[in-house]
Amino acid sequence: MFLENMGGLALALLGAGLAAVLPGIGSAKGTGCAGEAGTGLLSQDPSKFGKVLILQVIPGTQGLYGLVVWFFAIYSMGLLGGSFSSLYNMEVIQGMQYFAACLPMALGGLFSAIAQGRVAAGSINILAKKPDDWAKGMVLCITVEFYAILSLLASMLMIINISA
Template sequence: MEFFEAFGGLALGLLGAGLAAVLSGIGSAKGTGIAGEAGTGLLCQDPSKFGKVMILQVIPGTQGLYGLVVWFFAVFRMGLLDGTAFDMTVQEGLRYFVACLPMALGGLFSAIAQGRVAAGSINLLAKKPDDWSKGMVLCITVEFYAILSLLASMLMIINISG
């Protein structure tokens, strides 16, 4: 416990909140990049499909938004916005750190996986344009796990008593 006391509760809580935002953002950047690479190939051949390609590319970006929501909510609950966070114990800081981990890791991995599914859906759009909504359904299946990560982090943050 002495190791954690060297950092303090506030630093540990902020580290968890920061990881939720940063790792989810990294996953979203990677996922939207994967989908964007597939999309540019299709748009070279058929620029009229830009709207559908853009929708498929944007979908993996939601995890970054979810991570930012968890970051903001954790920072708010820690009392950083009203100045009461500075007396946070190490135990409270560790609670926030652990509560933010589902969104941090879930956001990172689900966004990358969703980017791969979106890239495959863009290939579907290229070959069978009338079936592109099936690709959307496949992307939304991965989104479900990002939402579960968001829910897990939010419920844990709500139940931390300070």
């Protein structure tokens, strides 16, 4: 009975919610990891704060990407349009489509943010030992970012192609 009445909408909202929450968790873990590494360096050399901050912020982008997918999904569902009557009639298959469309960002964002935080922490070590080479660490972080962007792109393209 539940799947017949609210199943489609519930599945769609679950997918959108996961797209927002999981990359946010990954970003919190990734920026925390980089921040821990940064505090050690800043206790020795506070003048490097700007560069440490840049390296710490980079793993936070996945949380932002997840929020973009969440917003785009709920907009595409019609939650922001004010016509809620059509939402309650959402078929289970369409709810599964939204759920599946949000998974690339949910999982890709979670795991890439954590990995990027580790790379950012290592890049802070580069900054500590060879300050002139800190941009090399940024390039390594951006390599991981590429996969978060691919996750964002995959989710967005799938949401766009869900038939109403």
